[in-house]
Amino acid sequence: xxxxxxxxxxxxxxxxxxxxxxxxxxxxxxxxxxxxxxxxxxxxxxxxxxxxxxxxxxxxxxxxxxxxxxxxxxxxxxxxxxxxxxxxxxxxxxxx
Amino acid sequence: xxxxxxxxxxxxxxxxxxxxxxxxxxxxxxxxxxxxxxxxxxxxxxxxxxxxxxxxxxxxxxxxxxxxxxxxxxxxxxxxxxxxxxxxxxxxxxxxxxxxxxxxxxxxxxxxxxxxxxxxxxxxxxxxxxxxxxxxxxxxxxxxxxxxxxxxxxxxxxxxxxxxxxxxxxxxxxxxxxxxxxxxxxxxxxxxxxxxxxxxxxxxxxxxxxxxxxxxxxxxxxxxxxxxxxxxxxxxxxxxxxxxxxxxxxxxxxxxxxxxxxxxxxxxxxxxxxxxxxxxxxxxxxxxxxxxxxxxxxxxxxxxxxxxxxxxxxxxxxxxxxxxxxxxxxxxxxxxxxxxxxxxxxxxxxxxxxxxxxxxxxxxxxxxxxxxxxxxxxxxxxxxxxxxxxxxxxxxxxxxxxxxxxxxxxxxxxxxxxxxxxxxxxxxxxxxxxxxxxxxxxxxxxx
Numbered sequence: 080x081x082x083x084x085x086x087x088x089x090x091x092x093x094x095x096x097x098x099x100x101x102x103x104x105x106x107x108x109x110x111x112x113x114x115x116x117x118x119x120x121x122x123x124x125x126x127x128x129x130x131x132x133x134x135x136x137x138x139x140x141x142x143x144x145x146x147x148x149x150x151x152x153x154x155x156x157x158x159x160x161x162x163x164x165x166x167x168x169x170x171x172x173x174x175x
Numbered sequence: 176x177x178x179x180x181x182x183x184x185x186x187x188x189x190x191x192x193x194x195x196x197x198x199x200x201x202x203x204x205x206x207x208x209x210x211x212x213x214x215x216x217x218x219x220x221x222x223x224x225x226x227x228x229x230x231x232x233x234x235x236x237x238x239x240x241x242x243x244x245x246x247x248x249x250x251x252x253x254x255x256x257x258x259x260x261x262x263x264x265x266x267x268x269x270x271x272x273x274x275x276x277x278x279x280x281x282x283x284x285x286x287x288x289x290x291x292x293x294x295x296x297x298x299x300x301x302x303x304x305x306x307x308x309x310x311x312x313x314x315x316x317x318x319x320x321x322x323x324x325x326x327x328x329x330x331x332x333x334x335x336x337x338x339x340x341x342x343x344x345x346x347x348x349x350x351x352x353x354x355x356x357x358x359x360x361x362x363x364x365x366x367x368x369x370x371x372x373x374x375x376x377x378x379x380x381x382x383x384x385x386x387x388x389x390x391x392x393x394x395x396x397x398x399x400x401x402x403x404x405x406x407x408x409x410x411x412x413x414x415x416x417x418x419x420x421x422x423x424x425x426x427x428x429x430x431x432x433x434x435x436x437x438x439x440x441x442x443x444x445x446x447x448x449x450x451x452x453x454x455x456x457x458x459x460x461x462x463x464x465x466x467x468x469x470x471x472x473x474x475x476x477x478x479x480x481x482x483x484x485x486x487x488x489x490x491x492x493x494x495x496x497x498x499x500x501x502x503x504x505x506x507x508x509x510x511x512x513x514x515x516x517x518x519x520x521x522x523x524x525x526x527x528x529x530x531x532x533x534x535x536x537x538x539x540x541x542x543x544x545x546x547x548x549x550x551x552x553x554x555x556x557x558x559x560x561x562x563x564x565x566x567x568x569x570x571x572x573x574x575x576x577x578x579x580x581x582x583x584x585x586x587x588x589x590x591x592x593x594x595x596x597x598x599x600x601x602x603x604x605x606x607x608x609x610x611x612x613x614x615x616x617x618x619x620x621x622x
Contacts, residue, residue, distance in 0.1 A: 113259050116216075116246045129247035133218030135389070135442040136462055 094160055095167025102153055123149045209240040210510040212269040213260075215253060215323045215497055216245035218462065222531035226322065226518075229526070233517050239510045246271070248323075260502065268505035269515065272498050274573065275587065277309050277317040278580040284316040285501040290512050291315040294519055298539040302563070302571035304494045305538045307580070316500060318515045319538035321524045323497030326536055326563055326571070327392045329484075330449065330464065331456035332378070333477050333554070339376045339455065340369035348481040350556010351549050353566050358482065363400055366484040367429055373455035374432040381448030381457040382433050383440025384597040386590025390440055392493035393458045394592035395574020398422050400486025405586055405616055406578035412616045414609055418488075423595065423605045430600040438597045450474055458483075458493065461561055465532055468553075476553040481560045482567040492563050494571035496538060533558045540565065585619040 086093070111122045118130055127145035131138045157164065212230070217223050223245055234241040244267065246253045257276065260266030261283045277284060291309075295301070301309075301319055309317045336342040342365075347357020370380045383390035398404070403418035413419070430437070434448065446463040448454035450471050457463070467475035483492045499518075501511045517523065524537050525545050533547040543562045551558040563569050574592060575583035586592070591612060598608045 112250070112252050113255055116213075116244050116252070116256065125250075125252070128249045129216070129252055132247075132249035134248065134462055135446050135459070136218055136466055137443050 091163045091166035092170055093167075094163040098156060098160060098164055101156065105149075105153060207237055207239045208507045208510060209242065210269070210505075210507045210514060211242040211244070211267040212499075212511075212514065213244050213246050213253075213256065213267040213271055215271040215273075216247040217322060217531060217534075219465070219531040219534060222322070222527055222535070225527050225530040229518060229523050230514070233514055237510070237513065239507075239514075241514065242267075248273070264502075264504045266502070268507055268511045269499050269501050271320070271323070272317055272500045273323070274308060274495055274497075275580065275584040277498060277500055278311060278584065280500065281311050281316065283503055285503050285505065285508055286314040286316060287318050287501060287512065287515070288315050290318050290516050293516060294318070294539070298521065299541045301538045302494065302540065304571040304573045304576065305496050305498075307576055308496055308573065309498050311580075317498035318500075318519060320497045320499050320519070321535040321537040321542075322527060324536045324538060325460040325495050325534065326561065327389065327396075327458050327460060327493035327495070328480060328482055328561065329456055330459050330461065330478060330480050332449070332452075332454075332474070333479050335373060335376070335378045335455040335477075336369060339378065340372040342369055344479045344481050345554075345556075348479070348560045350554070350559045353564070355482065355560070355566060358485075358567065361482065361484050363397065363425060363484045363486045367425065367432075369456070370429060370432045378453065378455040379432060379434045379448075381440075381445040381454035382429075382437065383445055384430065384433065384437045384593045384600060385440040385444075386588075386593060387440070387442045388495065388587075389442045389445055389457075389459060390593040391574045391587055391590050392495065394596060395576075395587075396458070396483050396491045396493050396572060397425070397486070398574070398592055399491035399570070399572050399576075400484065400488055401425070402486075402488035404578065405575065405591065405612060406582050406620075408577040408579070410579045410582060410620065412613060412620070414612045414616060419609065420605060421487075423599060423608060426596045427599050427605070430596050433600075438600065449478070460534060461532075461558055462534065464557065465534070472553075479554070479557050482563075482569055485568075490567070490569045491572040492567070492569040494536075494563070494573060533561065536562055582616075582619050585622060586616070589615070589619075591615055 106124060107122065108124050111125045115121050118126065121129060127142055127149065131142045131145060214226060227243060230241050230243050246256055257270055260270065261280055305319045309315055309319050331344055333345055336344055347361065348355045373380060382393055401418050401422045403422045404413050407413045445457040445459055449457045449463045450467045452474055461480060464475050464478045467478065483490055499515050501508055505511055521542055524542055528535055528545050529547050533551050543564055548558040548562060549556060563571050575586040578586065595608050595612055598611060
């Protein structure tokens with residue numbers, strides 16, 4: 080019953096919530112910046128600026144490459160799960 | 176049945192034995208406890224490596240377990256962690272503090288008069304800017320460090336300045352020795368003439384009118400050279416003075432010669448201007464030169480560092496110190512003090528200096544004779560005049576000094592001085608700019 084009814088019905092909402100949670104975690108900046116300062120622990124968002132900007136020296140090529148890498152997973156996830164995402168957002172929003 | 180009676184004699188013996196006990200302990204790694212240090216993550220990675228080796232040697236010798244973290248300054252991470260630790264009253268024992276931060280944490284820092292006193296006794300005095308920023312109400316709240324400390328004098332293209340402006344900076348400021356034949360002629364008026372000549376050939380001086388530190392430090396050097404203070408040492412607003420008017424009149428002529436995007440300059444813009452070959456001169460530490468060694472070798476080989484221009488009141492070199500503070504909540508203050516004293520020993524400072532290709536400036540004048548500044552190349556001697564040598568007759572200066580630090584930090588961080596210049600560029604009159612600045616400064620005093 081759980082697998083065949085509840086999960087099936089709730090799937091768009093579960094996927095939408097998962098995407099939300101992933102996007103927030105993936106893009107997190109403030110807390111990782113406060114708590115992590117070792118390069119090998121750093122999340123991508125903070126690592127790009129902390130490792131590739133040194134004082135007034137900007138490694139633009141690598142910064143741009145890092146930004147592409149950082150942007151890729153959310154783009155891929157949204158592209159493939161867009162239908163579920165929209166369904167999750169609109170679930171219960173329309174009548175009948 | 177015997178009764179163990181504690182006599183006065185026995186109690187005394189016990190007390191003496193207990194007091195001697197700490198002297199008899201087994202010296203193992205970490206026996207003297209732990210200490211943690213947050214270091215500024217140097218942009219020259221080799222500098223970090225040498226620092227970590229020195230810390231490891233200290234730990235081994237003193238049987239202290241030292242945890243060293245490198246914290247980047249990009250996007251203010253080092254400031255953010257510092258303030259988080261100060262609020263939480265937990266974190267590292269020692270923290271690398273930038274320019275104004277000792278004053279920001281007066282109540283959170285352990286006085287280090289003993290450490291700095293011994294260093295001064297051994298290596299001589301520091302400069303006035305260090306004292307202004309590290310010493311509060313007669314007490315040293317931070318140990319001035321070399322790591323990250325920099326000056327921001329002119330860094331110019333030898334060929335462009337020679338061909339366009341007739342300034343042979345290599346002859347004026349030789350790459351070795353203790354004399355500078357061109358020093359007296361290098362005034363702010365000469366600077367203006369050179370800026371005009373270079374602008375004519377499309378190589379504008381890369382001086383910013385933004386609110387980041389390079390723009391602020393340049394403006395601070397210019398103000399000080401004319402004796403112009405926005406707020407004096409007593410905290411009085413002194414913006415309506417002949418000296419300030421003189422600076423603004425000078426700036427009115429200079430701003431027209433700067434790049435069109437000068438008002439949007441940040442601390443990387445001037446570097447790009449020099450490295451790309453678009454600019455004849457910037458005010459900066461030698462980081463653009465070091466980058467150009469790899470990315471634009473011809474530019475690097477044509478770059479020379481030299482003292483700041485002089486004005487009616489003297490020659491003022493922008494100086495930005497880093498320092499190490501010990502939090503009051505530190506768990507091992509004794510080891511923290513010993514570590515800082517060890518790191519500031521001449522041989523350790525010089526080893527780090529060599530690794531960072533001369534970028535760091537030691538706070539003690541007696542340490543300004545390291546060989547690295549004479550040998551760094553190309554061109555050989557380009558860095559010789561980067562430190563503030565005594566024969567440069569320069570005053571190490573931070574913009575807004577000598578205003579009380581709680582007001583000065585606002586003048587600095589809000590970029591009041593370069594913003595005054597930017598307003599001149601937008602067409603406002605000197606009187607309008609002075610009135611605007613006066614209003615700003617009054618709000619700083621109220622804050």
